Amino acid sequence: MDGSNFQITRLTLPEAAAERLRTLIIEGELAPGARLNERELSERLGVSRTPLREAFRMLAADGLLVQLPNRGAQVVALSTDDVRHAFEVMASLEGLSGELAAARVTDHDFVELRALQTEMEQAHSRHDLPSYYRVNRAIHDRINAIAGNPILTQTFRTLNTRLHALRFRSNLVRTKWDQAVAEHRDMIDALAVRDGVRLREILVRHLKAKLQAVLETMEAA
Amino acid sequence: MDGSNFQITRLTLPEAAAERLRTLIIEGELAPGARLNERELSERLGVSRTPLREAFRMLAADGLLVQLPNRGAQVVALSTDDVRHAFEVMASLEGLSGELAAARVTDHDFVELRALQTEMEQAHSRHDLPSYYRVNRAIHDRINAIAGNPILTQTFRTLNTRLHALRFRSNLVRTKWDQAVAEHRDMIDALAVRDGVRLREILVRHLKAKLQAVLETMEAA
DNA sequence: CGATTGCATTTTGTATACAACATGCCAAAC
DNA sequence: GTTTGGCATGTTGTATACAAAATGCAATCG
Numbered sequence: 385m386d387g388s389n390f391q392i393t394r395l396t397l398p399e400a401a402a403e404r405l406r407t408l409i410i411e412g413e414l415a416p417g418a419r420l421n422e423r424e425l426s427e428r429l430g431v432s433r434t435p436l437r438e439a440f441r442m443l444a445a446d447g448l449l450v451q452l453p454n455r456g457a458q459v460v461a462l463s464t465d466d467v468r469h470a471f472e473v474m475a476s477l478e479g480l481s482g483e484l485a486a487a488r489v490t491d492h493d494f495v496e497l498r499a500l501q502t503e504m505e506q507a508h509s510r511h512d513l514p515s516y517y518r519v520n521r522a523i524h525d526r527i528n529a530i531a532g533n534p535i536l537t538q539t540f541r542t543l544n545t546r547l548h549a550l551r552f553r554s555n556l557v558r559t560k561w562d563q564a565v566a567e568h569r570d571m572i573d574a575l576a577v578r579d580g581v582r583l584r585e586i587l588v589r590h591l592k593a594k595l596q597a598v599l600e601t602m603e604a605a
Numbered sequence: 606m607d608g609s610n611f612q613i614t615r616l617t618l619p620e621a622a623a624e625r626l627r628t629l630i631i632e633g634e635l636a637p638g639a640r641l642n643e644r645e646l647s648e649r650l651g652v653s654r655t656p657l658r659e660a661f662r663m664l665a666a667d668g669l670l671v672q673l674p675n676r677g678a679q680v681v682a683l684s685t686d687d688v689r690h691a692f693e694v695m696a697s698l699e700g701l702s703g704e705l706a707a708a709r710v711t712d713h714d715f716v717e718l719r720a721l722q723t724e725m726e727q728a729h730s731r732h733d734l735p736s737y738y739r740v741n742r743a744i745h746d747r748i749n750a751i752a753g754n755p756i757l758t759q760t761f762r763t764l765n766t767r768l769h770a771l772r773f774r775s776n777l778v779r780t781k782w783d784q785a786v787a788e789h790r791d792m793i794d795a796l797a798v799r800d801g802v803r804l805r806e807i808l809v810r811h812l813k814a815k816l817q818a819v820l821e822t823m824e825a826a
Numbered sequence: 827c828g829a830t831t832g833c834a835t836t837t838t839g840t841a842t843a844c845a846a847c848a849t850g851c852c853a854a855a856c
Numbered sequence: 857g858t859t860t861g862g863c864a865t866g867t868t869g870t871a872t873a874c875a876a877a878a879t880g881c882a883a884t885c886g
Contacts, residue, residue, distance in 0.1 A: 396674045397870075398662075422838070432871045433838090434655070438662050441619075445666030453617045454838055454877050469756040476701040480694065535690040539760060618840075643868070653841045654868090675847050675868055 398438035401431050405439055409448055409459055410548050416461035420449070447546040462550060464602055468595065470543050475591040477540045478524075479584040482571070484531035486580030493530050494576065500526065501572050508565045513556065523568060527575075550598065560597055564590070619659035622652050626660055630669055630680055631769050637682035641670070668767045683771060685823055689816065691764050696812040698761045699745075700805040703792070705752035707801035714751050715797065721747065722793050729786045734777065744789060748796075771819065781818055785811070 395403065405425075408414045426436045440457045443449040449457045462470075500523050507515035528537045567590045574583040616624065626646075629635045647657045661678045664670040670678045683691075721744050728736035749758045777785075788811045795804040 394674070421836095423836095434870055434872090437659065437839090441659055441662040442666065445663065453615070455879095456838065466756065469754045472705070472754055473698070473701070473757050473760055476697055477694070480697040484693070533690045533693055535687065535764070536694050539694055539764070543756070543760070642866095644866095655840055655842085658869090677868060 397431060397435040398442065401429055401436055401439035402442045404429060405443055406446075406448065406545075409443075414459050416459050416549070419456055419458045422456065446542060448549060460546075460549065462546070464599060467547065467550070467598060467602065470547055471591055471595040471598075474540060474543050475588045475595075477536060477543075478587040478591055481528050481531040481533075481536060481540070482574075482583035482587045483580040484533060484536075485527045486575055486578045486583050488532055489530050489575050489578065493526070497523065497526060497572055497575065501568060504568060505565060508561065516561075520564075520568075523571075527571070547598075550602070556597065560593065563593065567593075618652060618656040619663065622650055622657055622660035623663045625650060626664055627667075627669065627766075630664075635680050637680050637770065640677055640679045643677065667763060669770060681767075681770070683767070685820060688768065688771070688819060688823065691768055692812055692816040692819075695761060695764050696809045696816075698757060698764075699808040699812055702749050702752045702754075702757060702761070703795075703804035703808045704801040705754060705757075706748045707796055707799045707804050709753055710751050710796050710799065714747070715793075718744065718747060718793055718796065722789060725789060726786060729782065737782075741785075741789075744792075748792075768819075771823070777818065781814065784814065788814075 405414070414420065420440070422433050422436060426433045429436065440449060440451060444451045444457065448460060450460055451457045500519055504516060504519040504523065507513075507519055528540065531537075567586060570586050571583060571590075574580075574586060626635070635641065641661070643654050643657060647654045650657065661670060661672060665672045665678065669681060671681055672678045721740055725737060725740040725744065728734075728740055749761060752758075788807060791807050792804060792811075795807060
């Protein structure tokens with residue numbers, strides 16, 4: 385990785401449509417359970433029905449839509465059980481990710497992670513939630529990258545995308561936030577001594593806590 | 606579940622096309638790396654290009670095809686690293702599956718598994734490889750079902766489908782086969798005493814052995 | 827009054843014509 | 857001789873017309 389990436393990426397029309405729909409779903413513009421009328425949507429997006437249908441298929445593969453034969457597509461409505469199941473799998477994958485990362489982490493990676501950790505603590509003390517989420521994601525992505533298993537990364541990302549449709553961010557109580565930051569400190573420490581087993585444990589526990597927070601948010605709504 | 610299922614399932618045209626393509630890929634009729642010409646394939650399948658394209662999108666989501674913009678679809682060619690990575694993730698998921706299954710297994714499940722185990726041993730002593738594979742798969746599916754996490758099942762199935770494109774079955778050396786059967790016995794034993802940790806270990810080890818066998822087959826070819 | 831059947835309307839599914847793009851070849855320029 | 861530009865050809869991408877299926881409503885029958 386040398387950082388210089390000159391590749392220009394033109395999105396294909398179906399990709400662009402899928403991208404747009406994805407944000408519409410995640411931002412709640414298209415509510416869970418909503419039926420998507422092809423003609424209407426194609427007009428709203430300024431795209432004909434053919435590429436829109438391909439976008440539907442992509443989003444269905446992501447688990448963001450379900451397609452019923454002859455009855456079109458609708459936005460998935462996740463049950464609390466779905467969320468529990470997804471987190472169960474994600475915890476396992478994060479654990480694996482941590483174990484692999486501990487085995488492969490380089491000093492250079494470590495410097496980067498420390499920097500991110502500092503950034504996170506600053507966001508925390510500033511009560512800057514958006515920055516916190518951004519850095520949080522960056523740290524987890526970084527660990528995932530260090531693990532060096534693209535299939536793991538992709539599998540995890542897919543599950544994560546599904547859950548994003550919940551928009552559970554926003555209400556994070558103080559004590560949980562403090563705890564999460566502390567857990568991140570522990571993660572970096574475990575990585576520093578390359579203790580894969582401990583890192584796995586921390587990550588699994590971390591996700592369990594997150595699941596609880598998400599379930600509480602869901603119940604509130 | 607009452608067993609009586611009257612639902613008739615008509616596959617949609619894209620689904621049917623995808624199904625057909627899937628077997629063509631798995632059976633090697635469409636070789637890894639092969640480019641799929643839309644017009645030609647649509648004629649061979651007796652389907653127009655529109656549903657065929659939707660089938661492409663589904664298979665691309667499964668990871669069986671890659672789609673390059675304006676350059677069509679081609680069958681993925683898995684590298685040994687891809688296989689290693691996939692197995693790494695699958696081992697983790699199987700482990701989780703075992704852990705969950707041990708916590709939830711009922712006596713009735715257990716009777717079924719014992720029956721399958723007996724069937725497997727018979728196939729083994731008959732040197733009946735096809736039956737062995739069938740029962741093997743049934744056992745793993747059963748454990749997965751007992752685990753009771755549909756998202757886990759689906760995630761696992763997706764990864765498994767990708768690997769099936771390799772067609773690594775066939776040459777299984779005697780010692781490995783003996784070992785695999787013994788491992789299955791251990792699995793059932795671990796389930797019997799609901800020892801999730803041990804079941805996890807066995808499953809992870811089991812998959813590691815399978816990976817070795819697959820890599821050897823790949824190198825031979 | 828309730829259930830059922832047929833019809834009208836809406837919506838999705840498929841085929842196909844046309845547009846945009848990629849690719850390979852050849853000629854011209856340097 | 858190598859590179860560049862233009863053209864011809866084939867292949868993918870998109871829009872749209874038409875077919876098939878579902879849905880809602882009203883009329884009819886019990």
